[in-house]
Amino acid sequence: MMTTTSDYLARLDVALRDVPHGVAAEIRAGIAEELSSLGPDAAEQRIAQLGDPAVIAREAMDAGGYVPPAAFAPAVVPAPVPLTRSRGFAIAAAIALSFGGFLVPFVGGLVGAVMVVMSGMWRTWEKVVAICAPLVLFGVVLLFSLPAYTTTAVEVHEASGTGTAPEAVNPLLPTVYDFGHVSILVLVVVAIPASGLWLLWRMRGRTAAL
Secondary structure (H helix, E strand, O other): OHHHHHHHHHHHHHHHHHOOHHHHHHHHHHHHHHHHOOOHHHHHHHHHHHOOHHHHHHHHHHHHOOOOOOOOOOOOOOOOOOHHHOHHHHHHHHHHHHHHHHHOOOHHHHHHHHHHHHOOOOOHHHHHHHHHHHHHHHHHHHHHHHHHHHHHHHHHHHHHHOOOOOOOOOOOOOOHHHHHHHHHHHHHHHHHHHHHHHHHHHOOOOOOOO
């Protein structure tokens, strides 16, 4: 019967492994002392009365308010965020769209536009607005400037064809050409940078998963 007692104590040790050491040692020592003082038949009866060691361990945990540690599991490493879906890439794209053309004319702005298209931080309509709005404004300014340029050229040609000197132009007053140049300058200096800054404003509070 000593084998039965030994087996029971071994099962008890396994069941008590999640119980705090001090409590588990006290329970195990008490049961071992009690069983060792009994004869074989009495020990067998006492083991039957004590019941499953797992129940003893659960009751000890409940009485002390202990929570068993979670079963060991390998740490789940989150998948890395693709570069094009990161906030850093989006910020670089917006800055390149706004000011890349100043550093490398045309090419810098084109690179910024491509980066904006690749970024996952904005919705499709936001990318379309940011890239196309300055182009549309440039087309509108150019469309309205062409008639003025054409009219001015015709007037100068006709005046010179009659042999009459063209009317003197006051250099202090803006001409049609001046308005056209200023419009294009404002478009390049204001509209294009504003589109990139607008993208940065739209990105506020967003995470990599849009």
